[in-house]
Amino acid sequence: MNDERRDDEILGRALGRAIEAIDLNETPYEKSRMAAAPRRSPFGIWPIAGAVVAIALAVAIGSWLNAAREGVEPGPVAASPTPVSSPQVSTPLSYPPVASPSATPSAAPTAVRRDVIYLGRAGLPPVAVPGPKFADADMTPERRIASRVTALRAYRQTAAPAGLTNYLWNNSFQGGVAVTIAADLASVDLLLPSPFTAGDRFEAVAILQQLVYTATEEPGIRRVLLTENGGQVLTVGGIRADKPLARDDVLGYSGRGPVGTDKGITWAGNDAIPHVVAQLASVMVDGTTVRLTFRGSSGGSVVDLPSFSVSLEENDDTKPVGGKTAAALNGGKYALQVAFQWNGGGSSGGVAGTTIYDQTPLRAIIGANPYSFIELDDARPWRAYMPDKTQLVVEIGGDPQATSDRIAVSAPKPGDRVAGQPQVAYDVRLAGSARVFEANVSWRVRDASGKVVATSHFLATLGSSALWGTFDKGFSIPASVHGGVTLEVYEVSPKDGSDQGLVAIPLTVP
Amino acid sequence: MTDPWRELYDREYPRLVRALVAIGRDPAGAEDAAQEAFVKAHRTGLDHIAKPAAWLLVVGSREVFRRRRRSRRERELWASLPERHDAVDTAADRADLLAALGELPDRQRTVVVARYFYGLSYDEIASHFDIKGGTVGATLHQAIERLRKIQLAGRLARGAMR
Numbered sequence: 001m002n003d004e005r006r007d008d009e010i011l012g013r014a015l016g017r018a019i020e021a022i023d024l025n026e027t028p029y030e031k032s033r034m035a036a037a038p039r040r041s042p043f044g045i046w047p048i049a050g051a052v053v054a055i056a057l058a059v060a061i062g063s064w065l066n067a068a069r070e071g072v073e074p075g076p077v078a079a080s081p082t083p084v085s086s087p088q089v090s091t092p093l094s095y096p097p098v099a100s101p102s103a104t105p106s107a108a109p110t111a112v113r114r115d116v117i118y119l120g121r122a123g124l125p126p127v128a129v130p131g132p133k134f135a136d137a138d139m140t141p142e143r144r145i146a147s148r149v150t151a152l153r154a155y156r157q158t159a160a161p162a163g164l165t166n167y168l169w170n171n172s173f174q175g176g177v178a179v180t181i182a183a184d185l186a187s188v189d190l191l192l193p194s195p196f197t198a199g200d201r202f203e204a205v206a207i208l209q210q211l212v213y214t215a216t217e218e219p220g221i222r223r224v225l226l227t228e229n230g231g232q233v234l235t236v237g238g239i240r241a242d243k244p245l246a247r248d249d250v251l252g253y254s255g256r257g258p259v260g261t262d263k264g265i266t267w268a269g270n271d272a273i274p275h276v277v278a279q280l281a282s283v284m285v286d287g288t289t290v291r292l293t294f295r296g297s298s299g300g301s302v303v304d305l306p307s308f309s310v311s312l313e314e315n316d317d318t319k320p321v322g323g324k325t326a327a328a329l330n331g332g333k334y335a336l337q338v339a340f341q342w343n344g345g346g347s348s349g350g351v352a353g354t355t356i357y358d359q360t361p362l363r364a365i366i367g368a369n370p371y372s373f374i375e376l377d378d379a380r381p382w383r384a385y386m387p388d389k390t391q392l393v394v395e396i397g398g399d400p401q402a403t404s405d406r407i408a409v410s411a412p413k414p415g416d417r418v419a420g421q422p423q424v425a426y427d428v429r430l431a432g433s434a435r436v437f438e439a440n441v442s443w444r445v446r447d448a449s450g451k452v453v454a455t456s457h458f459l460a461t462l463g464s465s466a467l468w469g470t471f472d473k474g475f476s477i478p479a480s481v482h483g484g485v486t487l488e489v490y491e492v493s494p495k496d497g498s499d500q501g502l503v504a505i506p507l508t509v510p
Numbered sequence: 511m512t513d514p515w516r517e518l519y520d521r522e523y524p525r526l527v528r529a530l531v532a533i534g535r536d537p538a539g540a541e542d543a544a545q546e547a548f549v550k551a552h553r554t555g556l557d558h559i560a561k562p563a564a565w566l567l568v569v570g571s572r573e574v575f576r577r578r579r580r581s582r583r584e585r586e587l588w589a590s591l592p593e594r595h596d597a598v599d600t601a602a603d604r605a606d607l608l609a610a611l612g613e614l615p616d617r618q619r620t621v622v623v624a625r626y627f628y629g630l631s632y633d634e635i636a637s638h639f640d641i642k643g644g645t646v647g648a649t650l651h652q653a654i655e656r657l658r659k660i661q662l663a664g665r666l667a668r669g670a671m672r
Binding site: 004005008011012013014015016017018019020021022024025026027029032033034035438440442455457492494496497498 | 515516519520523524527528529531532537541545546547548549550551552553554555558565568569572603604605607608611622623625626627629650651654655657658
């Protein structure tokens with residue numbers, strides 16, 4: 001050791017002794033937070049099947065939406081009968097309730113409708129409504145895009161379905177659109193006497209979402225460069241749209257869902273049963289979420305599902321889906337492909353034929369046994385879980401504030417008001433799905449000042465497997481807490497203890 | 511049967527809090543961060559943590575910095591640190607050293623504590639704190655060099671007041 005190094009060592013050790021001499025009020029083990037935490041339960045170790053890739057596509061727009069949402073009408077949340085402090089009990093198979101089929105296919109349509117425009121919702125993805133009446137069938141793509149964008153100006157707010165807002169109506173845009181197309185990019189120049197006005201960030205994002213979704217509705221167009229007054233950068237409420245935007249750039253989620261066969265989910269089901277049909281038992285669409293339930297059936301009785309794979313792919317929406325079926329149908333910008341193993345000869349008799357929905361974000365479901373193609377408007381996050389061996393639930397979307405790459409909370413919903421008059425603490429239902437290390441889902445509640453007032457964790461049904469696990473548990477808020485609180489649900493990184501895939505759900509306590 | 515968590519807590523907690531006080535210069539925040547680090551360790555499970563002491567220091571120090579960023583309050587707390595009833599000069603020296611430590615950038619401060627208080631090796635510091643292997647020694651030397659200068663300045667100042 002040289003002199004310099006020795007001198008460093010001497011001073012370093014003196015420092016070590018100085019730190020050792022710092023006086024502490026030692027918290028005994030019994031009073032530590034750890035000792036107060038519920039005991040960790042023994043649970044099978046799931047290998048981390050290829051570290052879940054953190055979404056690098058985190059678009060700034062997503063984070064703007066993470067603040068408390070304006071104008072959400074809070075509904076009451078039923079207090080949960082589930083005791084919060086019993087995660088050591090072996091986890092029963094539980095899952096979020098699946099709504100009965102609510103989607104109604106339109107009457108015998110022959111094609112996905114393209115005469116639509118998109119209306120906005122603060123903090124949520126936009127929703128399509130019937131828009132322009134195209135003058136004739138042989139209009140050019142440029143003219144169709146111009147017609148749709150112009151229809152955004154003309155669509156009166158009073159005509160909008162409940163919950164949807166046309167943020168462009170009565171705004172600066174008075175018509176006047178120039179459109180050029182190069183490959184999959186449309187350049188849309190708006191004549192704006194004055195800049196767009198937006199009340200807040202949510203409105204600004206909603207305006208951009210409306211413009212991007214509407215302009216890219218044209219088949220073959222995936223991106224749009226928005227400009228104003230002859231090629232100047234379009235600015236909406238401080239957001240500069242200075243590059244071509246795809247729908248995935250303005251989704252409002254923290255990232256888009258995994259795209260590509262290699263990022264899909266494959267699962268080994270029960271292939272010992274011959275002739276199992278995977279029936280599409282229910283389809284739920286609410287503008288934000290699509291939930292499909294497949295059930296295994298053989299000879300009229302419910303059986304285990306065979307092996308399957310699920311993956312989301314980019315889709316060429318200019319081509320009829322002839323490669324999949326004979327139906328002359330242009331699909332969505334993306335198609336989620338669900339493929340079941342067919343064990344046995346003959347027809348699988350599963351999902352067959354084409355059903356058109358045209359309810360954002362679900363355009364159509366094309367059944368071509370043993371495949372189903374779920375035609376979608378965008379690549380919002382998606383997941384798949386099995387409530388039991390006979391059912392597969394494929395879920396697309398979810399509330400952006402309650403959805404991350406590894407956690408999706410279905411209850412409570414952002415803006416909910418917690419109900420009850422507890423003595424000690426509110427016990428609130430916490431349900432959803434997750435794909436996290438060892439199925440260990442953590443939660444904490446922050447009060448309005450950001451202070452953590454409650455925290456714990458529980459196990460989902462599955463851990464870091466390809467399929468997501470589900471949970472239907474509870475969390476607690478001390479009765480002394482009032483006003484706005486934030487429920488944070490997250491994964492504790494096994495590598496360094498940091499929070500991963502955090503969702504922050506604003507709630508109100510009376 | 512002994513409880514491995516209690517054992518770990520009794521052994522590591524005091525050391526961790528002292529390290530975090532030295533790193534974060536906020537005794538109350540340090541206790542909070544240490545508690546949080548143990549809760550996180552508990553959730554992660556001992557099976558998955560190769561070196562619990564170093565893991566706790568990494569997670570705890572990150573917690574300290576996170577809290578400080580969030581609250582945006584950088585308080586001068588060395589004045590309020592409890593005095594030890596040792597020989598006056600020794601106590602003054604120690605206070606000097608800790609005060610000097612507080613002048614270092616976050617990263618240097620953390621590495622110094624990991625090396626000289628926790629006794630982690632250069633390799634361990636490199637892997638746990640995501641620092642390039644070759645730069646740990648240089649970082650330490652720079653840090654100590656600065657400590658020496660600051661400490662010297664403090665001594666001179668005190669000498670001038672006598």
